Amino acid sequence: MPFLDPKYQKAAEIRVKRRPKQLAVINQGGCTGCQVCIDFCPVDCIELVPGPDPDNPSVHKLVEVDLPRCIGCTLCAKYCPWETIEMFSFEDAYEIAPEWTLEAVVEKQWEREPVQEEEVKPRRRDRAKRAAKAKAEKE
Numbered sequence: 001m002p003f004l005d006p007k008y009q010k011a012a013e014i015r016v017k018r019r020p021k022q023l024a025v026i027n028q029g030g031c032t033g034c035q036v037c038i039d040f041c042p043v044d045c046i047e048l049v050p051g052p053d054p055d056n057p058s059v060h061k062l063v064e065v066d067l068p069r070c071i072g073c074t075l076c077a078k079y080c081p082w083e084t085i086e087m088f089s090f091e092d093a094y095e096i097a098p099e100w101t102l103e104a105v106v107e108k109q110w111e112r113e114p115v116q117e118e119e120v121k122p123r124r125r126d127r128a129k130r131a132a133k134a135k136a137e138k139e
Contacts, residue, residue: 020072023093024065028102030084033061037076037085045069046076052102062102067093 026037026046038046045066050057065076065085070093077085088096 019090020070022072022074022087022089023067023070024072024074024076024085025067025088025093025097025100026063026065026076027084027086027100028062028064029100030082031062031102032082033063034081035063037063037080040075040079042073042075043069043071045071064101065097067097 024046033048033051035048038044038048046063047066049062049064051060051062053059072087074087077087
């Protein structure tokens, strides 16, 4: 299971016997980050994650289901205004979630070149202030 963190190991062992029949998976390609699903989730397993652009993570934040905590209640899928949340069987959810997670898709398809810092040019009003200050110093 690719989304299984070591901190959830004990919960995963218990879930082998008592696990939900279905889990929610968010197609982040259609997610707008409206966070309606977060309000309806009774176990708080839906989290806000940074947007796909590593340079601006606060732009277009998305939501993601923490699969080990999901109980399969279907409330998030029912109330999602964009219909981007679907319920899958327990096994299928762990296979589909990595494909639908936008960050993983972006990293594979779009190799980013390192950002080169450019010389920042002063803004026009800053140049005017500097010119006025220089003129005042000459006088």
